[in-house]
Amino acid sequence: MTDQGPGGPAASGRHETPQERADRLWNETLQEVRVAQTGSQILFGFLVGVAFTPRFAVLPDVDRNLYVVTVVLGAVATGALVAPVAFHRFLAGHGLKPELVRVAGRLIAIGLVTLALTITAALLLLLRTATGDPVLAWILSGAVFAWFTATWFVLPQLVLRRAGARRR
Template identity: 50%
Template sequence: MTGTGAEPDGTGRRRGRDESEEERADRMWTELIQEVRVAQMGVQILFAFLLTVVFQPTYRELSDTNQTIYLVTVVLGACATGALIAPVSLHRLVSGRRVKPQAVRWASRLTLLGLLLLLATTTSSLLLILRVATGDGFVPWVVAGVVAWYLLCWFAIPLWTRRHHTAG
């Protein structure tokens, strides 16, 4: 085969997959869609919940600051939903056009953007909920700790793993 992924590793053995660019794109697309399904579910549930808050009688009792945080959170949730559903639309509109490798790259970028927007949505949701529930001054510290945890789990560990365990 004339695969792009399997190259000699210096010992005469081949490493990686022996797959064509199209085969690699098919595999990566399948993996990406599985990952997106998890994120889509989370952002859609969060967004649906956020949409109901404004219809609660106590919404009008929120301070102007909390109402602003809520509105920003809803917009972030809408943007995250759009970015995480975009790979489906992208695939549907370019399917059969022989551009799968390019579609995978764009879908991957949109998914990463969606994850960043989901992080922002979750952060602002947590900020709003804790402000309303407690009103205490420690809320920003708790939110900062949760954001640090998300950054560690979602980005730092994966990037560290990529850097330290990627061959070549």
């Protein structure tokens, strides 16, 4: 989410009341979460269907266990990414939008972490089956997880630090 760092609205160059800022940030939050929420829901739907395919019955125990972990991670990711909507529904009209924005930001962060783990675990399961080479599957899945970590978490922190250093 933007404009939540130190300095508040004045540092952002905007002239808005705290309520206007909360409204703007909430709208930005909704736009952000729509993308991740849809992806997590589609992935979770596909994962649920896997257990009902004929091939699932012949998976080795390690792959079945990996599948269970993947489905649970997918459920957690989906729940965390849908939670801001439920949170808003219960708090709407109570004048708590600044708090809602803060909590929603944390829930989205949890959702993104668990979504990255879900995708990585699903990829690992898929590659173990598709390649028949568990080591290659781990290497490729680990590389994808490293990519998620770099682009979703590390890069934004680097940009934030650089921007903070320029302001000093």
